Amino acid sequence: MDQREMFFTPQGVQSDIRRTRHVKEIPLYAITIIAGFFGIWYLLHQLASETNLLEDLKKLLEESGANSSPGIAVVIGIILFILSIVGGIGALVVFLITYLVMLYKVYADQMSYSIRVSENNYPEIYAKVLEYSYLLGWRKPPEVYVQQMNGQLNAFTCWIPGRVFIQLNAEIVDIAYMEHKDFDTIFFVMAHEFGHAYLHHVQLYYTFWNTFVNFIPVIGPYVLMPLLSRAREYSADRVAQALTGGKNQIECMMLLAAGRHAYKYTNVYDYMAWVDKRRFSGLERFARFMVNMLADHPIMPYRTAAILDPYRRSGKLL
Numbered sequence: 001m002d003q004r005e006m007f008f009t010p011q012g013v014q015s016d017i018r019r020t021r022h023v024k025e026i027p028l029y030a031i032t033i034i035a036g037f038f039g040i041w042y043l044l045h046q047l048a049s050e051t052n053l054l055e056d057l058k059k060l061l062e063e064s065g066a067n068s069s070p071g072i073a074v075v076i077g078i079i080l081f082i083l084s085i086v087g088g089i090g091a092l093v094v095f096l097i098t099y100l101v102m103l104y105k106v107y108a109d110q111m112s113y114s115i116r117v118s119e120n121n122y123p124e125i126y127a128k129v130l131e132y133s134y135l136l137g138w139r140k141p142p143e144v145y146v147q148q149m150n151g152q153l154n155a156f157t158c159w160i161p162g163r164v165f166i167q168l169n170a171e172i173v174d175i176a177y178m179e180h181k182d183f184d185t186i187f188f189v190m191a192h193e194f195g196h197a198y199l200h201h202v203q204l205y206y207t208f209w210n211t212f213v214n215f216i217p218v219i220g221p222y223v224l225m226p227l228l229s230r231a232r233e234y235s236a237d238r239v240a241q242a243l244t245g246g247k248n249q250i251e252c253m254m255l256l257a258a259g260r261h262a263y264k265y266t267n268v269y270d271y272m273a274w275v276d277k278r279r280f281s282g283l284e285r286f287a288r289f290m291v292n293m294l295a296d297h298p299i300m301p302y303r304t305a306a307i308l309d310p311y312r313r314s315g316k317l318l
């Protein structure tokens, strides 16, 4: 058994993955949880000011004579406390149900419009699904679906209770069965999606806590969440590298930039030399900085640079 074969064991891959989560992902995740509480406070504050809730409560207390009778004030206080607890739990339950409805809609979409990868449909891809599941120590492989998305080169992972599923857009699957017969690039894309699932990026218990950060105007949806998302993308790329040994990792990046036909005719080193920041003026670099800051995936030069240097556990976030 050579060194490379030894590496591709569940123990080897999983110990490699332990060192691959982006170094800023967990701190950013913690920040978004804290920001999430601030988001809830902001939401309640807006709700109170828009509905005159506090004014109405004050009026109610005055009318009930609570000011002159401490006993009535205590009773009203207890009732309000119980009502706020019940209201809070109710709001949480409604939020959870809405969240799950959204997730099940994504799964229903797979059941309605996709082809499930199986022994008979895309068997080469199915074999990799089993291999990656084995390497990651999963007893239940994720369901992988193929769906045409009118030219969009993309893939995603999603979760519903008891099930992880992955969608590979047919436009990506084409590269394995059309002119290039390139399976390894698809496998890298798929391994990246396995990475999201392995690092719990899609499971409710991970995503729930930072969802509320979106309630904070501007900063939440346009700064904090994209920042965390970019860190997760770097982490998932590192998992893909551990699962695939980095095979066709650059082709994968070139595919995303140049599309499923021309990507085979690109030279990554020429590309990286051109995007080197020293070639651009300050204003041009600032414009690119803004594009990256608002993006939920790191821009291509940063992502490619991190892939070329996989053991930094990093990647440029800003």
Ligand SMILES: [Zn+2]
Residues within 6 Å of the ligand: 192, 196, 233, 236
């Ligand atoms: Zn991703």
